[in-house]
Amino acid sequence: MRITLNGREEILKDGTTLTELVSLKQLNIGEVIVVYNHQLAKKESWPNIVLKENDGLEFLRFVGGG
Amino acid sequence: MRDVLMIGGKEVTSRLFLGTGKFSSHRLIPEVIRACGSQVVTVALRRIDPEYEEENIVSYVPGECILMPNTSGARNAEEAVRIARVARAAGCGNWVKIEVIADNRYLLPDNYETVRATEILAAEGFVVLPYMSPDLITAKKLVEAGAAAVMPLGSPIGSNRGLRTRELIRILIEEIPLPIIVDAGIGRPSEAAEAMEMGAAAVLVNTAIATAGDPVAMGRAFGLAVEAGRLAYLAGPGKTHEYARASSPLTGFLRD
Numbered sequence: 001m002r003i004t005l006n007g008r009e010e011i012l013k014d015g016t017t018l019t020e021l022v023s024l025k026q027l028n029i030g031e032v033i034v035v036y037n038h039q040l041a042k043k044e045s046w047p048n049i050v051l052k053e054n055d056g057l058e059f060l061r062f063v064g065g066g
Numbered sequence: 067m068r069d070v071l072m073i074g075g076k077e078v079t080s081r082l083f084l085g086t087g088k089f090s091s092h093r094l095i096p097e098v099i100r101a102c103g104s105q106v107v108t109v110a111l112r113r114i115d116p117e118y119e120e121e122n123i124v125s126y127v128p129g130e131c132i133l134m135p136n137t138s139g140a141r142n143a144e145e146a147v148r149i150a151r152v153a154r155a156a157g158c159g160n161w162v163k164i165e166v167i168a169d170n171r172y173l174l175p176d177n178y179e180t181v182r183a184t185e186i187l188a189a190e191g192f193v194v195l196p197y198m199s200p201d202l203i204t205a206k207k208l209v210e211a212g213a214a215a216v217m218p219l220g221s222p223i224g225s226n227r228g229l230r231t232r233e234l235i236r237i238l239i240e241e242i243p244l245p246i247i248v249d250a251g252i253g254r255p256s257e258a259a260e261a262m263e264m265g266a267a268a269v270l271v272n273t274a275i276a277t278a279g280d281p282v283a284m285g286r287a288f289g290l291a292v293e294a295g296r297l298a299y300l301a302g303p304g305k306t307h308e309y310a311r312a313s314s315p316l317t318g319f320l321r322d
Contacts, residue, residue, distance in 0.1 A: 058113060062158070
């Protein structure tokens with residue numbers, strides 16, 4: 001299936017959960033902020049979110065800024 | 067007399083707000099915060115670049131600080147609102163610095179979109195501190211929109227050029243019944259002190275501290291300057307005069 005992650009199209013295997021995608025990207029779960037189809041997805045919900053065709057995701061984090 | 071700065075119902079202990087961008091190492095941040103005494107600290111929200119491993123900035127900010135995420139990257143009110151909502155939902159508290167910029171050369175804020183974003187977010191219970199080009203009419207609209215403070219720029223972001231908008235900031239201080247916080251452009255402690263002497267409620271400094279030869283020492287210098295400037299404002303500076311006015315008595319000279 002195709003999804004959009006941080007503005008880029010990606011192909012994922014069917015049935016991939018949000019938790020699996022975060023670990024696939026080797027990201028630190030503690031600091032990733034996920035916006036899933038324009039809504040913030042709380043960490044507790046990640047294992048239950050099974051990604052589907054055309055989903056839009058943003059993986060964000062807090063960085064230094066003024 | 068206790069001199070207290072209240073913003074969004076919170077007592078703010080330091081009138082120096084600190085930005086966390088451009089530090090050569092995140093490890094400097096807690097040291098700088100200790101040295102300058104800042105309580106309000108800004109952060110930004112960005113897409114993760116898996117190619118570039120960066121640590122979580124929030125873990126470097128002491129827990130007692132008030133985190134103020136900015137909406138940098140937003141080009142209109144809707145984007146600013148979206149960033150603010152994500153930051154709050156991610157546990158960053160309800161303070162937000164509105165920053166809406168559509169000009170890449172001078173990074174000047176879009177005052178119209180800033181007012182719109184302020185109105186929406188204040189209605190949602192955010193403590194909204196909008197960054198703006200110093201303009202009295204916009205500032206009045208920000209008051210009506212529910213801003214908790216107004217943050218005019220001294221000169222373009224990161225330029226270290228000081229209080230180029232001095233006269234316009236003076237008018238805001240005089241006319242606007244909210245704390246005026248000079249944000250952007252302050253390059254030296256003397257400029258921070260000057261803003262405070264003029265009656266600014268606080269200043270927000272980032273580049274001048276983060277890119278100094280010794281950021282920790284510069285943080286301390288800014289902390290002292292802001293305190294000195296505030297004290298001077300409260301003390302009430304004497305009048306200025308065109309000609310000399312002798313400080314020693316002009317009578318009873320010792321002469322032959």
